[in-house]
Amino acid sequence: MTFSLNQGCQAAKVTLYSGSDTEFEIRDKQLDKLQQSSENQMILNLYVDGRYGSFSTNRMEKHELSKFITNAVESVRFLAPDTNRQLPNPERFYKGGKPDLELYDLKINELQPDEKLQLAYDAANEILGTDERILSIQSSYSDGESFSYMITSNGFEGESSLSYYSVMVSVSLQGEGESRPESYWYDQALSYEDLKKSGIGKIALDRTLQKLGQEKIESGSYHMLVDNMNSGRLLSPFLSAMNGSALQQKNSFLLDKKGEQVMSDKVTIVDDPHIPHSFGACYFDNEGVATRKRYLFNKGVLETYFIDTYNALKMEVEPTISGPSHLVFELGQHSMEEIISTLEKGILITGFNGGNNNSTSGDFSFGIEGFLIENGKLTKPVSGMNITGNMLSLWNDLEEVGNDPRLNNAYQIPSLLFKNVDFSGL
Amino acid sequence: MLKHFSVSEEDLKKVLAAALEKGGDYADLFFEHTFNNAVGLRDGEVNTASSNIDYGVGVRVLAGDQTGYAYVENTTLEDMLKAARTAARIANVATIKLPSEIGLKIAPQNFYAVKQSWEDIHVKQRIPFVQKLNDRIFELDPRINKVMVSLSDSSSHILFVNSEGVKYSDYRPMVSLVATCVMLENGVYENGHASRSFRMGFEFLTDELIEEIAKDAVEETAIMFKAIKPKGGEMAVVMGAGSSGIFLHEAIGHSFEADFNRKGTSIFSNMLHKKICGDLINVVDDGTIPFNRGAVNMDDDGVDGQKTYIVREGILHSYLHDRISAKHYSIPSTGNGRRESFRHAPLPRMRATYMENGNASEEEMIASVKKGVFVNSFTNGQVQIGAGDFTFFVKSGYLIENGKLTQPIKDINIIGNGPQALADITMVANNYKMDNGTWTCGKDGQSCPVTCGMPSALVSKLTVGGLS
Numbered sequence: 001m002t003f004s005l006n007q008g009c010q011a012a013k014v015t016l017y018s019g020s021d022t023e024f025e026i027r028d029k030q031l032d033k034l035q036q037s038s039e040n041q042m043i044l045n046l047y048v049d050g051r052y053g054s055f056s057t058n059r060m061e062k063h064e065l066s067k068f069i070t071n072a073v074e075s076v077r078f079l080a081p082d083t084n085r086q087l088p089n090p091e092r093f094y095k096g097g098k099p100d101l102e103l104y105d106l107k108i109n110e111l112q113p114d115e116k117l118q119l120a121y122d123a124a125n126e127i128l129g130t131d132e133r134i135l136s137i138q139s140s141y142s143d144g145e146s147f148s149y150m151i152t153s154n155g156f157e158g159e160s161s162l163s164y165y166s167v168m169v170s171v172s173l174q175g176e177g178e179s180r181p182e183s184y185w186y187d188q189a190l191s192y193e194d195l196k197k198s199g200i201g202k203i204a205l206d207r208t209l210q211k212l213g214q215e216k217i218e219s220g221s222y223h224m225l226v227d228n229m230n231s232g233r234l235l236s237p238f239l240s241a242m243n244g245s246a247l248q249q250k251n252s253f254l255l256d257k258k259g260e261q262v263m264s265d266k267v268t269i270v271d272d273p274h275i276p277h278s279f280g281a282c283y284f285d286n287e288g289v290a291t292r293k294r295y296l297f298n299k300g301v302l303e304t305y306f307i308d309t310y311n312a313l314k315m316e317v318e319p320t321i322s323g324p325s326h327l328v329f330e331l332g333q334h335s336m337e338e339i340i341s342t343l344e345k346g347i348l349i350t351g352f353n354g355g356n357n358n359s360t361s362g363d364f365s366f367g368i369e370g371f372l373i374e375n376g377k378l379t380k381p382v383s384g385m386n387i388t389g390n391m392l393s394l395w396n397d398l399e400e401v402g403n404d405p406r407l408n409n410a411y412q413i414p415s416l417l418f419k420n421v422d423f424s425g426l
Numbered sequence: 427m428l429k430h431f432s433v434s435e436e437d438l439k440k441v442l443a444a445a446l447e448k449g450g451d452y453a454d455l456f457f458e459h460t461f462n463n464a465v466g467l468r469d470g471e472v473n474t475a476s477s478n479i480d481y482g483v484g485v486r487v488l489a490g491d492q493t494g495y496a497y498v499e500n501t502t503l504e505d506m507l508k509a510a511r512t513a514a515r516i517a518n519v520a521t522i523k524l525p526s527e528i529g530l531k532i533a534p535q536n537f538y539a540v541k542q543s544w545e546d547i548h549v550k551q552r553i554p555f556v557q558k559l560n561d562r563i564f565e566l567d568p569r570i571n572k573v574m575v576s577l578s579d580s581s582s583h584i585l586f587v588n589s590e591g592v593k594y595s596d597y598r599p600m601v602s603l604v605a606t607c608v609m610l611e612n613g614v615y616e617n618g619h620a621s622r623s624f625r626m627g628f629e630f631l632t633d634e635l636i637e638e639i640a641k642d643a644v645e646e647t648a649i650m651f652k653a654i655k656p657k658g659g660e661m662a663v664v665m666g667a668g669s670s671g672i673f674l675h676e677a678i679g680h681s682f683e684a685d686f687n688r689k690g691t692s693i694f695s696n697m698l699h700k701k702i703c704g705d706l707i708n709v710v711d712d713g714t715i716p717f718n719r720g721a722v723n724m725d726d727d728g729v730d731g732q733k734t735y736i737v738r739e740g741i742l743h744s745y746l747h748d749r750i751s752a753k754h755y756s757i758p759s760t761g762n763g764r765r766e767s768f769r770h771a772p773l774p775r776m777r778a779t780y781m782e783n784g785n786a787s788e789e790e791m792i793a794s795v796k797k798g799v800f801v802n803s804f805t806n807g808q809v810q811i812g813a814g815d816f817t818f819f820v821k822s823g824y825l826i827e828n829g830k831l832t833q834p835i836k837d838i839n840i841i842g843n844g845p846q847a848l849a850d851i852t853m854v855a856n857n858y859k860m861d862n863g864t865w866t867c868g869k870d871g872q873s874c875p876v877t878c879g880m881p882s883a884l885v886s887k888l889t890v891g892g893l894s
Contacts, residue, residue, distance in 0.1 A: 027689065035495040036512045037769060039482075057479040058499045072477060075549040080471035113515070135690050172691040172812050178845065180691055180812035214813070219659045221894045249468075249572045250608045250615050314469075354676075354808035354817030355839040355891075360608065360615045363655065365839035365891035367808070367817035384815055386839045386891030388658055422894040424658025 001151055003066065004046055007073045011047040011087050013152045013288075016040070021144035024113075024120045028136055029128065031117065044069065048076040052085035084313035087287075092319070093156045094284035094291070102277040104161040105191035108145050116141045119197055123169050126201035131209070135180055136172040139201065143192075156288035164188060165195040169204040173212065181211040183351075188408050190277060207350070210371075214383035216425040217372055223346030223399070224387065224421040225339055225373070228406050230349055231413045235269075237357040237364065237391050238262075239324055242296070242304070244311030246359060253362030253391060254302060263300040263395040266332070270295055273325035280326035280410025291325055300395075327411040332401035336415040339400060341376040347423060348373055355386070362391035368423075385425040394418055427585040427595035431457045431483070431501045435528060440503065441485065442589050444510035450487035450494065450517035452749075453510070454588035456726060457483045457501065458768040461545060464578035465552050467560050472553045484768040485509045489517035491688070491750055495771040528587060531594040533723035534730055537716050540599045540627030544579040547628045552577055555603075555631045562640040563607055567648060571615065572608040577601070577631075592728045600719070600875060601630045602864045605643045611651050618647030618821070621864040623719045623875070646803060649822050653836035656825055658892025662795045663840065663885045664826065666802025667788070668859035671878025673885075674709055674779050675867070676807040676816040677844045682711075682736050682744075683762070683774040683869075684751030686811045693814035693844055694742065702742050703848040706784045709737035711746055713761055713777040719862065720777035720877045727763030727772050734760040736779075737848075748774045766872040773870060780879035784854025788882040791853045793829040799890055800824045800831055801840070814844040838891040847885055855882035 004012040020038035024031065042065075043056040053076040057068055124139035143166065149159040170184035185204040187196040226234060240246060241254040254262065273282055273291040284290055287309060295303040304320055312319035340348065348371045355366030369383035395418075402415035428434065438455065445453035459481045466474040483506060484497040494516025496509040560573045582598040602623035609616050620642035624630055665673055678694070686692035694702075713722040713731035722731040727749040735743045745751070748763030751774060763772035792800060801823035809816035820838050824831040860879035867876045 031492055031516065033493045033495070033771070034513075034516055035493075035771070036509075037497055039499055039769070052473065053475040053477075055477045059479055059481055068477075068479065075475050075477075078548075078550040078553065079465075079475055080473045082471065082473035085473075172689075175813070178693050178696060179814065180693055180695070182691060182810070182812040211813070216889065219894050249574065250610070251572070251606075251617050255615070353810060353815055353841065354806065354819060356805050356819040356837070358617070358837045360617045361837070363837040365655075365819065365837055367815070367839050367841040369815070383813065384841055384843060384889055386658060386817075386841055386889060388655060388838060388891040388893065422658065422892070424889055424891050424894065426660060 001153055004044060004069055004073065005153060007070055009046045009048050009073060011153045013045040013087060013150065015043040016149045017146065019144060019146035021142060022116065023140055023142040024117045025138065025140040026120045026124050027138045044072065046072060046076055047085060047087070048073055050081040050083050051076045051079045052082055053079065084310055086309055086313065087152050087154050088289050088309045090155045092289045094158060094288060098283055099276070101281045101283070103190055103281060104145065105163045107192040108143060108163045111143070111192065116143070119167060122198065123167050123201045126198065127171070127205045131205065133173045134171060135174050137169065139169045142166050150288060152288055158284050158288060160282065162190070164190060165192050167195065167197065167200050169201040171204050171208040173208050175212050181208055181214070183208040183211060190279065211381055214369060214381040216384040217380070217382050218426050219424045221420050222423050223343055224349060224418045225336065225343070225346055226349040226416050227336055228402065228404050228413065228415045230352055231416045232411050233352050234394070234416070235411065235413055237362065240359060242306050243323070244305060244307035247305060248311045248314050251359050253360060258302050258305060260302060261300045262302045262392060263297055264398040265299040266398055266401055267297050267300050267395065268330035269297045270328050271324045271326065272328050275326060278326055279408065282325050285322040287322055289321060291321055296324070325410065327413070329401060329405060329412060329414055331403045331414055333403060334400065335404050336402055339402060339415065339417055340373055340378065343373045344375060346373040347371070347382065348378060357391065364389060364391055385423050388422050388424065394421065427583065430459065430583055431585055433501050437503050437506070438528060438587050441506045441510045442587070444507045445485055445487045445514050446589060448514040448517045450489045450514060452488040452589055454486050454586065454728065455483055456765070456768050457585035458582055460580055460582040462578065462580040463544065464576060465549060465556055467556045467575040470560060472556050475549055480767065482768045484770070485513045486771050487513040487516050488750065491754060492516050493771050497768050528591050528593045531592045531728065533594060533596065535723065537714055537721040537723055537731060538599055538625035542628035544581050544599060544601065544627060551628065555636060559603070559605055559636045559640055562636055563605060563643055566640055566644045567609065569609040569611050570607055571610040574606045576604050586724070586728050588728050594724050594728060596723050599625050599627055601626055603635070603639060604864060605639050607643050607647050609647045614651065616647055616650035618643055618650060620646060622862050623864045624717045624862060625719060625721050626717050646822065649834050650836055653822055653834035655838060656799065656835045656890065656892040658890055658894065660887050660889050662798030663888045663890065664791050664795060664798065664800040665880060665883045665885065666800060667855065667857045667880060667882045668802065669804050669861040669863065669878070670802065670883070671780050671861055671880040672804050672807045672818050674781055674880060675776060675876070675878045676809045676818055677842065677847050678709065678736070679711065679776050679779045680809050681811050681814065681844050682746055684745035684747045684755065685774050687745050688751045688754045692811050697742050698745065700742055701740050702845060703737065703740045703851055705740045706854050707737055707740050707851060708735065708782040710735055710782060711762070711776050711779045715778050718778045718877055719865065719875045722761065722764065722777060725761040725763045725772070726765045727759060729759045729761040729763060732761045746774045746776065748772050764874050766874060770872050773872065775869065775874045776867060776876050778860065778877040778879065780858070780860060781854065781881060781883065783856045783858045783881050786853040786855045788855045788857055791855060791882060791884045792826055792831060794853070794884070795826045796828055798826045799835060800826055809844070815841060816844055817841045840888050840890050842888040847888060850886045851883050852886050853884040857881050
């Protein structure tokens with residue numbers, strides 16, 4: 001940072017990352033792949049004479065780095081000025097002093113390769129030979145750690161460290177004709193102790209068996225229940241539309257909607273970044289700005305946008321935070337199974353297949369698979385269909401919020417029930 | 427190139443020997459030094475620049491179908507040996523001998539010789555083209571409200587060496603120019619975008635290119651105001667020439683990648699040399715199109731770039747192979763072993779995937795459809811390899827009613843099943859076009875640049891998203 005400032009930068013931010021990952025992958029009783037990686041990176045955000053550039057490298061030798069920075073500063077001088085590019089007001093920085101968020105588990109340094117390999121074997125062994133239709137079982141164990149350190153020329157200094165542990169199993173089955181349905185299940189955790197080390201293979205096999213005999217059903221307007229593996233897909237267009245850059249570029253279906261009812265009043269979502277030992281938890285964002293608990297949606301009313309320093313200055317509004325950290329839903333009363341039992345007719349979504357969302361209008365269309373629900377029961381696996389609609393009307397038609405989010409995720413979103421969803425099939 | 431990475435032939439041999447010390451039957455080293463640059467325009471001015479340097483070497487060891495992989499971000503002998511010994515742990519059998527000589531393999535052709543390397547081009551030479559694209563888009567339509575432009579280039583120095591004594595070097599350029607615009611009409615905003623990408627140097631940037639991208643971006647966006655969401659369901663789909671190649675990429679391309687077939691998990695696993703669609707259909711995956719985004723002089727397994735027929739006269743002619751699957755099937759590799767960077771082991775990946783011309787015309791194709799859609803602008807697609815269900819998202823197109831294009835349509839997903847959709851192609855036109863947009867294919871966490879192309883083709887039945 002000092003070197004950059006000496007080269008003529010008026011302000012600078014320097015971020016260092018380092019991380020390493022290990023993965024063992026088993027396929028059909030044999031080790032298929034082992035991969036080990038470790039990497040480092042330095043990112044420089046440079047502010048030169050009212051102009052801005054961003055530079056990164058994994059070449060840390062002093063003479064190369066000096067040349068890299070000198071060239072970087074020189075190239076920024078040729079850009080058009082953009083005085084809205086500034087470091088955050090120091091008053092907004094995280095100042096330290098809060099308790100450790102418990103995102104790093106020292107066990108990562110103790111685990112031996114053989115133990116990791118055994119976990120991958122164990123995950124697959126649960127289901128080996130249990131069904132003659134199994135074509136292939138792939139399982140893996142992976143873990144890793146990452147560290148980051150950030151410093152700015154106007155007084156921020158912060159660091160974070162994280163470890164993760166994960167087990168995954170995917171299964172491929174012989175279906176009817178040439179069809180070979182496949183599915184998977186996984187668990188991930190921030191500490192080794194929290195990782196579910198058994199049961200993953202069994203769930204993966206069950207999820208795949210359920211897909212046998214999938215077919216397309218009649219087009220129509222149905223109730224749609226989305227399971228907790230997939231409900232996040234329907235929230236993410238909102239999170240993108242709340243982003244300051246999208247709003248500034250008029251490329252958001254939530255433009256000028258802050259303070260308005262944009263979803264059913266059954267939806268309350270809080271960004272709660274300071275819960276220790278939870279995915280996504282952090283004390284500061286990528287600018288060093290202190291995070292805090294805030295409502296995104298309160299009884300369906302849009303409470304905030306994600307506005308960083310640059311976009312705040314461009315739009316002449318108050319900045320908030322760069323993006324969401326750890327999202328928590330206000331939960332309903334019932335599990336997915338209980339909701340299914342109350343439905344006379346509907347479709348349960350257990351997977352999306354492609355599709356997209358128009359960022360300016362909120363119009364969407366996604367491929368889906370899942371099950372037909374009739375009289376409170378799953379009666380037929382379905383696939384090869386699309387759902388089509390608009391994000392605002394979809395979420396306005398939300399009927400029920402489940403009580404069952406997967407807790408091993410930064411966005412803890414339960415199963416969700418919507419009404420009047422257009423399905424196209426036969 | 428040895429000098430570029432500060433390594434000697436002696437070092438290479440030592441590292442390969444360490445990689446094979448547990449008894450792997452093959453090892454390779456993939457050295458990469460990549461320079462990325464980008465300049466960005468926002469709100470009328472070129473006001474951001476970025477650069478990234480990436481450097482390292484990946485060590486791969488194969489023992490049968492098994493892979494050991496490790497990489498380091500420097501090329502000191504000590505660290506390379508450490509990576510080699512990590513990757514070596516995949517194997518557990520008797521050792522084999524290394525060849526005493528490492529010969530230099532020269533790629534038969536250079537499909538992307540640069541005239542002006544991006545490494546010699548100053549940021550101030552890039553800026554005027556980016557500015558001009560913005561200005562041209564604003565000139566073309568008064569409804570333009572916002573424009574963002576990004577010009578990104580990269581130059582990769584590659585050195586590859588393996589335990590069979592093959593060594594080659596490659597210089598891989600890449601450039602992409604992307605424009606995104608937002609238009610405002612009667613209080614309604616719509617967005618659209620256009621892009622071009624090639625393995626070229628600075629000579630890529632021309633006034634003609636700027637004009638093409640500007641017109642595409644404006645047309646893409648303007649049509650959205652007139653477009654509606656159609657009524658959904660099963661219907662005939664006319665795939666327009668060019669970017670409809672995404673249909674081939676998703677519906678058949680991925681399912682023909684030999685790793686899925688080797689593992690028996692693709693819906694096409696038992697269909698090699700069988701008739702899978704009409705006689706008039708030829709589908710190619712080609713790494714030899716000069717300057718194409720998907721071109722490869724040598725693949726990342728050390729195999730020559732080549733052109734591969736995957737479907738010939740309706741018969742499944744070849745899978746797309748990397749080194750592992752070629753060995754598994756005891757045939758020569760098709761040169762499809764590609765990797766995102768030195769951080770990854772190669773996998774069978776597509777290059778430029780397209781259908782060759784047929785004999786129909788687009789007009790007669792449309793005229794033959796009573797009720798259906800014509801589609802020619804896409805954003806993304808996906809496939810389930812085993813079940814065969816593929817999808818692609820249509821940004822815009824038209825309804826076909828009684829043999830005529832009528833109402834513009836937008837924002838719908840189309841879904842079909844690979845083998846069925848191929849069998850349902852009933853007409854292929856003679857208007858083949860390659861789409862040179864910024865197509866990027868994702869698989870197993872690795873991104874690879876690809877392209878796709880197609881003549882117009884009629885698929886008699888697909889499930890089109892829409893209102894009920």
